[in-house]
Amino acid sequence: MNDKQLVSQALAAVLDNALSIDDISNLLETPKKSEMGDLAFPAFSLAKTLRKAPQMIAADIAEKISSDGFEKVVATGPYVNFFLDKSATATAVLSEILSEGTAYATLEQTGENVAIDMSSPNIAKPFSIGHLRSTVIGDALAKIYQKIGYNPVKINHLGDWGKQFGMLIVAYKKYGNEAAIRQNPISELLKLYVQINAEAADDPTVDIEARDWFLKLENGDAEALALWQWFRDESLVEFDRIYTELGVEFDSMNGEAFYNDKMDEIIDILSEKGLLTESEGATVVELEGFENPALIKKSDGATLYITRDLAAALYRKRTYKFAKSLYVVGQEQSGHFKQLKAVLKKMDYDWSDDIYHVPFGLVTKEGKKLSTRKGNVILLEPTLHEAVKRAQAQIDAKNPDLPNKGAVAHAVGVGAIKFYDLKNERLNGYDFNLEEMVSFEGETGPYVQYAHARIQSILRKADFQPDAVVGKTLALTDDESWEIIKLLQAFPDIIARAARTFEPSAIAKYAINLAQAFNKYYAHTRILDENAEKDARLALAYATGIVLKESLRLLGVDAPEEM
Structure with missing residues (x-):
């Protein structure tokens, strides 16, 4: 029994059901100074029920509390201060850890799964410090949830789809050197990516061309698919080497491309439920309380992140039957995940309440934001x-x-x-x-x-x-x-x-x-x-x-x- 349980039970015994043990435990505080005791119970919450001043309530409680397990229990103003029996507590705590070893504080398996979407670097880009946060936070959460009895499912939702591949294909066809890429794949692909983005900033036709190539990729064009597969395979060799260095493993490497053939079902469900509308040529789901609707398909028919994430969410629920689904993704994506949950809710999936975005802040260098697109990265x-x-x-x-x-x-x-x-x-x-x-x-x-x-x-x-x-x-x-x-x-x-x-x-x-x-x-x-x-x-x-x-x-x- 820990100190909070000991104090909570002692208080419950004298409070005549005025508060539950859980309520008592939640109210307990640790005094700022050790001479004030080890734990303190504030009597304010009982003043209305007992119709007494908190100071009087604290004095009454201190007088009634059994001394078992405590050196002393004293009232200090509106607080009841508990001083634990040091000798008994030390023996109990040390004996438990000596007996259990590293299993100390481990809970029994619940059998429930926790899906953790983590790491998720973009293919054909180097693994930078910017990807570290999602990787190590997700890995730590997996170990923490396993410690408290869950079965974590670590998913590396690789960024292996999207318009950036159209951009990279355009760059390769314009400036690419196959031999150079085969010799030093990631650094050469990064050079191409930075170069084409710099060009696109001044020439809007580059962006149009990139969209066209991505649409070809979605439609199964042989040349586009061959280039995409090559870029992906080369990237995974580097990623695997880095994950080995970090000591991080995954249960699934299904990235965005995996859901390419699973989006039609999502669109069919949305259509059957009457949730799709047209807006400026695009297909959207209107959402109450949001500034913008959820954009499901662009006017050219290309899908977006949310379409793939809807497909991924449904696939994960069916496959893993998760109790919780965590997305360890930067805080700049908070709007996206709010929309994702809102659309799933409109699709009558109550398990959307079990989806949690776990956001995090940016890593900077000398106060400056890092950007792969601008070539400003820490590898x-x-x-x-x-x-x-x-x-x-x-x-x-x-x-x-x-x-x-x-x-x-x-x-x-x-x-x-x-x-x-x-x-x-x-x-x-x-x-x-x-x-x-x-x-x-x-x-x-x-x-x-x-x-x-x-x-x-x-x-x-x-x-x-x-x-x-x-x-x-x-x-x-x-x-x-x-x-x-x-x-x-x-x-x-x-x-x-x-x-x-x-x-x-x-x-x-x-x-x-x-x-x-x-x-x-x-x-x-x-x-x-x-x-x-x-x-x-x-x-x-x-x-x-x-x-x-x-x-x-x-x-x-x-x-x-x-x-």
């Missing part, structure tokens, strides 16, 4: 290699005799980039700074990894065996160990909050706080000294190491045993 693969190189240099300086230095440097360098992205709240963008990311100091991935590695070193020196202390009283009552115990106890709630809010940053920030709390404890406590608390101190170190490792795993970051 991910060389960036990963540079991060590993920098991590290697720091390891060489700090621990030149470290075994498996290459593998550790890779875990630290790649982990640093992923962690830095995930520690930022999704909707906040951030400015890319590789030096800051790979630093072993500050609120970084390497800092958390180093705290974990330090703990493993302590445990090796002590030859600590967790089974040997299970069942013992592991009483720790000093303030610094108590801060760690409270953080360890909070881990299940942090995971639940990260899942509920689609916010992996909750776990990244938690990991930083836990690493900082342990480092503070380590600086002031001689863990390996022979004394009455030695077993408890080592158990605390072991439990902290377990939870740091699991926190990093949920973020897709490795935790080396040595650094």
Whole structure:
């Protein structure tokens, strides 16, 4: 039983059903100062029901509460402040983690699927830092949902269809060199894409020509399809190499092109339900409360993103029978997903309520927006290699005799980039700074990894065996160990909050706080000294190491045993 459950049950026992246990739990607060207690219950919500001043209600509750599990319970103004029994709580929390190991806070499988649309880079364009956010946020959410009992289905909805391929075909036919592309596919295709977009800015006929080629592609033109397939195949070779570097895998690589033969059914359903109307030659669905209708087909008959996304949503519901369907896509697409849900709702699909857009902010460089079209990008693969190189240099300086230095440097360098992205709240963008990311100091991935590695070193020196202390009283009552115990106890709630809010940053920030709390404890406590608390101190170190490792795993970051 965690601290919130303990306090909630104690309060429910004296409130005579005035509030449910869930309501009580939701009202509980953590005091800003530890001397005010570990949890506080505000009595304001009961004032109207009980017709008493909150201060009087708080005093009455404090007097009636059983002292079981608490050092003391006191009323402070309108709050009831609970001070947990440190010794009992430390023993309970540490014993649970020692017994369960990395399974701590794992829930049983529900059997329900969560579809996660993530990564989704555009074919024939290099994989840039801009694609990193969707990839690592989606991967972390998959691991978090698996931890709380769901079955994640990771879908890489590749950008392998659309007018940009018409644009690229035009560019290839105008300036392309087959030999150069075969030798260096992605960089050559990027040059073509940038060149044709620059030309299109001054010449509107380029855009018309690109639309014509995309229409040919949709209609199965042999030349258009052959070029598209070639561009796609070359791109996937590079993408697979980068996903391997990141340690990210997918359950489905069905991109936009996969739904090309599934859109007719969507249009038929919309037509049968009388939802289609014509507007300026285009086919649309009118939506109440929206400035513009949902554009289903352009006047030339070409389909749009929303047509394919409607087909994808229906396919995913039929195939995966999802309990939730998440779209980890930049916040600039929020209008699109509102329209998508609104159209599905008009099609009488109530499961549209289970679709969630998980938006995120932009990555900038020196405050400037990145753009593939303008050739202003930070390529991910060389960036990963540079991060590993920098991590290697720091390891060489700090621990030149470290075994498996290459593998550790890779875990630290790649982990640093992923962690830095995930520690930022999704909707906040951030400015890319590789030096800051790979630093072993500050609120970084390497800092958390180093705290974990330090703990493993302590445990090796002590030859600590967790089974040997299970069942013992592991009483720790000093303030610094108590801060760690409270953080360890909070881990299940942090995971639940990260899942509920689609916010992996909750776990990244938690990991930083836990690493900082342990480092503070380590600086002031001689863990390996022979004394009455030695077993408890080592158990605390072991439990902290377990939870740091699991926190990093949920973020897709490795935790080396040595650094």
